[in-house]
Amino acid sequence: MSRCLVIINPVSGGGRAAQYALELEWQLSNMFDHMEVKFTHGAGDATRFAVEASRDGFDAVFCMGGDGTINETVNGIAKGGGKAKFGFVPVGTVNDMSRALGIPLAPLDAIRSLANCEIRRVDIGRCNDQYFCNNIAAGVIPKVVEEVTPKEKQLLGPLAYFVKGGQALFTTKDYTFRIRTEDHDFTTRSPLVIALLTNVVSSFEKFMPIASVDDGYMRIIIFREYFIMDVLRILPLILRGSIYTSKYVTILKVKKAHIELLDDIELPTNMDGNKGPLMPVDMEVLPGFLQVYVPKSPHLHPLSETHTSAKATKKK
Numbered sequence: 001m002s003r004c005l006v007i008i009n010p011v012s013g014g015g016r017a018a019q020y021a022l023e024l025e026w027q028l029s030n031m032f033d034h035m036e037v038k039f040t041h042g043a044g045d046a047t048r049f050a051v052e053a054s055r056d057g058f059d060a061v062f063c064m065g066g067d068g069t070i071n072e073t074v075n076g077i078a079k080g081g082g083k084a085k086f087g088f089v090p091v092g093t094v095n096d097m098s099r100a101l102g103i104p105l106a107p108l109d110a111i112r113s114l115a116n117c118e119i120r121r122v123d124i125g126r127c128n129d130q131y132f133c134n135n136i137a138a139g140v141i142p143k144v145v146e147e148v149t150p151k152e153k154q155l156l157g158p159l160a161y162f163v164k165g166g167q168a169l170f171t172t173k174d175y176t177f178r179i180r181t182e183d184h185d186f187t188t189r190s191p192l193v194i195a196l197l198t199n200v201v202s203s204f205e206k207f208m209p210i211a212s213v214d215d216g217y218m219r220i221i222i223f224r225e226y227f228i229m230d231v232l233r234i235l236p237l238i239l240r241g242s243i244y245t246s247k248y249v250t251i252l253k254v255k256k257a258h259i260e261l262l263d264d265i266e267l268p269t270n271m272d273g274n275k276g277p278l279m280p281v282d283m284e285v286l287p288g289f290l291q292v293y294v295p296k297s298p299h300l301h302p303l304s305e306t307h308t309s310a311k312a313t314k315k316k
């Protein structure tokens with residue numbers, strides 16, 4: 001008997017999730033013999049629910065929420081042994097994972113796409129004792145982005161992050177990082193360091209066009225120290241998809257990295273849009289760890305090489 005758990009964050013995306021719950025339940029009832037639905041009440045619930053379901057042998061865990069809920073659910077699947085397959089419906093503000101995986105951004109379309117889906121094996125990353133699907137970022141921008149309020153998100157959508165991030169760029173400062181990877185060990189000053197598994201950051205789908213969710217690598221992106229006027233040059237490069245070849249960043253393509261902060265301050269990281277671990281961080285890619293339901297023939301990045309594996313579990 002196939003079983004799935006559905007985790008719904010009722011506050012994601014300004015509370016939009018509840019209105020799609022019935023549609024999602026109906027869709028999943030066509031795919032699984034048994035389904036349970038759980039609503040989160042606060043931070044940590046999605047992880048706890050997903051751990052319990054994974055350990056209990058559920059075939060799949062779905063969630064409906066933003067990138068924060070996705071991160072929590074994936075943490076639960078990984079901590080619960082990693083066998084349960086993962087599916088999600090994006091109702092957040094930014095929805096980087098939908099963009100990276102070609103899952104429709106409109107919740108109803110994402111739900112309906114489950115009728116014609118397949119399983120794709122996707123890399124995730126381990127960072128200290130947690131897991132991430134998209135990125136870990138350290139610097140001024142991640143710090144202020146965390147301060148975006150639900151009200152601002154509701155009013156401005158992804159623009160809320162953009163406005164806060166923009167403000168941060170004008171007050172930005174550099175930190176001293178020591179970065180160690182398989183091939184490097186150096187100290188550098190930078191306002192922003194990002195460890196990225198996919199092509200997307202903060203809804204910029206062309207941020208790292210050479211990366212894909214299943215290439216087995218993460219990119220460490222180290223922004224160089226810049227003058228305030230450089231901001232006006234950096235933004236068009238990000239929008240055009242050519243920041244990664246510009247003089248403003250150093251990119252390391254790695255499987256493991258250890259990053260520590262040499263300044264005598266506490267610098268929190270941001271992990272998939274949630275508050276992440278404090279520095280130092282020890283990271284590694286877990287290639288193909290997560291089995292994700294994605295639409296058949298998704299809009300893959302043209303440079304992506306692989307995307308398919310087993311068929312989705314269907315009720316017989």
Ligand SMILES: Nc1ncnc2c1ncn2[C@@H]1O[C@H](COP(=O)(O)OP(=O)(O)OP(=O)(O)O)[C@@H](O)[C@H]1O
Pocket residue numbers: 009010011012013014040041042043044045065066067068069070091092093094095153273274
């Ligand atoms: N019932 C709840 N009430 C308040 N917060 C909750 C509840 N359930 C979960 N949370 C917290 O909500 C946080 C944000 O969720 P999520 O990122 O999924 O949505 P979002 O903030 O709307 O989207 P985005 O990250 O794209 O802006 C999560 O970190 C989670 O811990």
